[in-house]
Structures are given as C-alpha cells and as structure tokens.
Amino acid sequence: MPPAARIIAGVDALSSGEVSLDGRPLKLTQPQDAMNAGIVLVPEDRKAQGLLLKQTIENNIAVGNFDLIGRGSWIRPKDKRAFAEKAIASMGVKGRPEQLAGRLSGGNQQKVVIAKWLARDPKLFIMDEPTRGVDVGARAQIYEAIASLAKSGMAVIVVSSDLDEVIGLSHRVMVLSRGRNRGILARGDATHVAIMERATT
Template sequence: AGLSTANQQLVEIAKALALDARLLILDEPTAALGGAETEALFDQVRKLRAEGVGIIYISHRMEEIKQITDRIVVLRDGERVQEFADSATPVRTIVESMVGRSLDRMFPPLPEPQKRSVLEVEGLTAADGSFRNVSFHVRAGEILGIAGLVGAGRTELVRAISGADPISAGKIRLDGRELSLRTPADAIAQGIVMVPEDRKDQGLIVGHRIGENLVYANLDHFGGHWITPRMKRDFADRAISKFGVKGRGDQLASDLSGGNQQKVVIAKWLTRDPKVVVLDEPTRGIDVGARAGIYEIIVNLARRGVAVIVVSSDLEEVLGVSNRILVLAQGKQAGILDRDQANDVSVMELATI
C-alpha cells in the first residue's frame, strides 16, 4: 500500500512471472509504467515466449502491441471484429477497426494560449524530497504537459499544487495572489481541481452511484438546501449528457468501463468551472475511442481559457495535447520545451539527464 502506482504494478507483474505458468495473461501491464520499466517487461516476455509459454497481451498502446505480439485480435463492444495475422499491420488500420470508424486525427488542434498567467509556481520543493526547486507558469487557455520517467516526481508535484501533499519551500500563485494550500479542499475552494492517476482508489467511490459521485464534489452547488432525489437526478443527467458518459445516474460507478469512470471523475470537477485543471494520467487503461473523447474535453477546456496541466507516461499523448512540456528527471526540473521544440528525442534526452 505504501508504493506508488507504478511500483505496485511492477510487484503484480513480478508475482505473475514467478508462477512458472504455461499461459500468461497480461492485462494493461504497462499502464502505469515508463519506457525503461516497459522494456524490462518486454525482455521477460520475450524470454518466456522463447521457453514456450503462451502469452495473451492486452493493451491500448498500439506501438507496444506491434512490438511484442505475433498476432493481433481486436474486440469491440464485446465482439471479436478483426484479426491481423501480421503484427506489421499499420497502427491506423488497427485503431480504425477498434473504434469502427475512420480516424482523421487522434488529437484535436490546440488553441493559442492567452498572455495572462493563471498559475505560477516558484521554487516548489516537496516536504519528502520527491521534487526540488521546480518553477513554471501556466497561461489561460494553455495546456502544460509534464513528462518524465517513473519516479521523476511528476505525480508528487501536481499533488502538491492541488493541496494533497505538503511542501517545504516555494510559492504557488493563482492570478498573481499567493496561496497557502494545506488540503485539497483549500485548492478546490480557490479553483484548482485534480483528476488523480488512480480513479478507482482516489477519484471515485466505485460502490456508489454515478449521480452520487457527481453530487459529492458539488454539494455547495445546491446552496445548502436539502438535496432531493429529483435535484440529484437532474444534476447528474446534465453532467452525464455534457461529458458523454455512457451510463445513468442511478448506475453504480463500478459497472462502468474505465473510460466512462474517467469521464465521471472529470465531469464532477468540471461542473465547478475551475480556473486550473490538473489531470494525472487522464487516459490510463482507456480504449482508443474513449481516449479521443477525453482529448476533446481537455482541448475544450483550453478553448474556454482554463489553465490545464496534463501528466502522462504516454509520450505520444503528452506531445499531442501540450502547448509546452515541463520535463522532470529524478525530482529536478530538466527543462521546458515549446511545442515546436518537443519530440520523442528531445523529451527523453531531458528525462534521462
């Protein structure tokens, strides 16, 4: 319980690899992992394959599928819709069979940020030393990506900005005003909200209904009045419709797919009209179709003038949705790249300093 999500995933993988199995099923094994950890896993998978172990590898990361598999089977809405006998099949062809339509663009075009800075971070240092002396700003209508390897301090940084973790030094300013954030409630009250990396443990009460999860984060919306079933239903219906959740307000959150659970987490915070939205691994474990919908939500926030921060282990994702990218390496700020400077090589060079 004391490990990060990524290290919990590594322990679970190690447990499965230690079983001397004849058939190994890996379901989204790299969802929480960075590049180095993924390569180490692939080395193990190749060794097992050479020893005659059968492997079923489930992933939404298309480049991984192409890199590690011999055959590819595509499922959509519970049905087997396509099989590709050659892993050299183009990614676009695989993705189109997954979503059932042609994909012109995965990432929407980004709007031009405004000049006004909404969030300013100066010399921020974690109380536990997980990151040190980090400084940056996010403008209105800008999407700032945060990249780095596992353990670089990405999640710890955004948790501190969101009031979830303490700092030992540094300043956080919102619209030029310095904040003192001791709890997430302090940040929420100021207009800073966070969609955490682990939606089931930190983002939702999965045993409760969708409508209840939406209402919990917006009790002040009802002005202290007694919340009737009709008020809750109407509020939930509006949020579900606005953010494209495939579900009903009276459904348990645990009944939803990962993509729709994530949309509920996003919806419950965006109904507050925040000034700053932080998304930590917003598409982890989510299929390609739902992923495109979440990218559209992120870009629409920027179009409305919201300052957005996106943390992602998926390099293609952070490159695709960001106006600028802050790269962390071993808890230190390695650099900030403008969109026209950022690519796989430039980001990884900074991340491995």
C-alpha cells in the first residue's frame, strides 16, 4: 500500500504537510479518526488486512460498523443479520450471512470488504488494487460499484498498477514514482505513453 494511502486512512502518522477533506484539515492519529471523518480503505491484501477469514460474512460486515448497528452498547443478533443482508445485497455477494468468509471466492471476499465500508456511506473511499486476484465477473461488478460511487458524488481514490484499469476508471490520474508526484493527468490526457513517461522520469 502506498504511504500516502496509509496516511490518508490514518494507518501511518503524517510527517509533513496536511490531509484535508471538504476544505477542513484533519488530525489523523489512527484509522478510527479517518473513519469518523468519512474516510474508508479497502486494502490490497484482503486476506491479511481486510477480512477475518475464520469469521462469518455478517461478523466481517459488522466489524467497523458497530456504531451503526447497535443501540447504545447493545447489538441484537437480528439487527446484525439485517445489516449484513442489506450490505450483501448492495454488492451482490454470492454467500449467506452465516458463511465463513474464508470459504468464499476471491471476488466475493473482495465484495464483502467493499460492502462493509459502503454501509458507512463514506465521503472518501480508498481502494488499493481493488481487482487483484478476482475473476472477470467480480471485476466487472467492482468496476460498476466504483463508477456508481463516483457518479453519486463520492470521492474515490483507486490505487492500481494495472494501467488499463487506471485509464478506464479515472477522471484524473496522479502518477507516483519513487515516492513523488510526477504529474496529474486529466482523463483525456491519461494515455499509456503519457503515464509511463512520467513514471520513468
């Protein structure tokens, strides 16, 4: 995961500069600070960082969303199940709430991670290599979800090493190389050649 994405998501501390959202500087010391500000992250390694593989789909969706499910300090099983079912339907996950996440296909695992954060209706969605290791059908659904989020007005940052994915999804492309911003290209200017020229300078 690029350092910038980790900083924006509150995973790593900021050493210089600032992170702002809606024109307001944010103080991010932990991921919860980012979540409270409306920033969520789908990590590149879903098995190690995005999911609890030995837990059910509904438990995975509940983690990070207890404040939306519970009433005070209590969480009723039927509320957790209803919340999970709604999230599962939002991404077309092929699985039942009681299924273990580790038994799902790679594509459905990724859709569970995305569905969990979609339920928070965030302001900024960061997706790190969102379609790595998923099948063609799941990839198309993830692309549709990203396009729908952007169309709704949500800010979406997609970190990807797949140039076709970057060019096909993005309104603007920032080229990062050796930790530095090498340029920002508008959609019409973001060609393979233009991106690679900046990446290799």
